Amino acid sequence: DHIFSDLPNSLFPQTQQVCVVTHDLDACIRGFADRLGIGPWWVNCYEAPLLVNARLRGEPVECSFLLGLAWTGALNWEVIQPLAGPSIYKEYLEAQGEGIHHVGFFLQNLRMDWELCHRELEQRGFERLFEAQWSGVSFCYYDTLDPAHTTFEIIYRPEGWTRPEPHY
Numbered sequence: 473d474h475i476f477s478d479l480p481n482s483l484f485p486q487t488q489q490v491c492v493v494t495h496d497l498d499a500c501i502r503g504f505a506d507r508l509g510i511g512p513w514w515v516n517c518y519e520a521p522l523l524v525n526a527r528l529r530g531e532p533v534e535c536s537f538l539l540g541l542a543w544t545g546a547l548n549w550e551v552i553q554p555l556a557g558p559s560i561y562k563e564y565l566e567a568q569g570e571g572i573h574h575v576g577f578f579l580q581n582l583r584m585d586w587e588l589c590h591r592e593l594e595q596r597g598f599e600r601l602f603e604a605q606w607s608g609v610s611f612c613y614y615d616t617l618d619p620a621h622t623t624f625e626i627i628y629r630p631e632g633w634t635r636p637e638p639h640y
Contacts, residue, residue: 483592489548489576489625493561497538497553500570504542510549514638515540518606519555526604528558535559548576560602560613560623574613574623582626586610589626598624607636 494500497515505511519536526533535557542549552573554561564573582589590600593614601623603612610628617623 483582483596484577484624485581486546487575488546488578488581489550489574489627490572491550491552491574491576491625492571493552493554493564493573494570495553495565497540497551500551500553501540501542504549504551510544511542513540513542513551514635516636516639517555522607524605526602527600528560528602530600533558535562537561550576572622574625576611576625576627579610579626579628586612586628593626608633 492500501511501513501515505513516539517536518539520534523536526535528535536555537559538553538555540551552561554565561573564571579586579589584592590612594600598614598616601613601615603610605611608630611625613623613625615623
């Protein structure tokens with residue numbers, strides 16, 4: 473009953489989030505709710521002015537996407553539909569089609585700050601794919617396809633952060 477792996481190079485605690493990327497967020501979350509009983513869903517649009525400092529492979533970008541969240545126990549399900557501009561979500565849909573895009577971990581559970589997190593992951597050979605801030609939350613995706621066959625996201629919510637009201 474422990475959080476970290478027993479391996480000496482353990483870095484990641486339990487997975488907090490699994491994300492599916494889709495062409496149609498409403499149809500996808502309706503399937504989760506109606507057929508799997510997962511919901512209710514919190515849905516918001518991630519776009520300027522709340523989405524800031526977006527960088528795709530180190531280059532500034534302007535993009536937007538719909539994002540829905542629901543929970544099963546401690547696990548957060550996320551569904552993302554890209555809207556406008558370049559994004560790793562749009563790239564995934566074009567290359568792979570709909571499916572599981574990434575798994576997420578909270579920075580606080582890694583027991584390090586952003587600087588150390590970036591340094592540690594980059595020393596292990598994992599480059600930053602996409603990073604941004606939205607409504608006070610920072611997030612960064614790393615290219616962990618080799619060896620994990622999926623992308624890892626690190627999420628930071630400041631202490632005392634409150635989730636904004638959903639669009640629906």
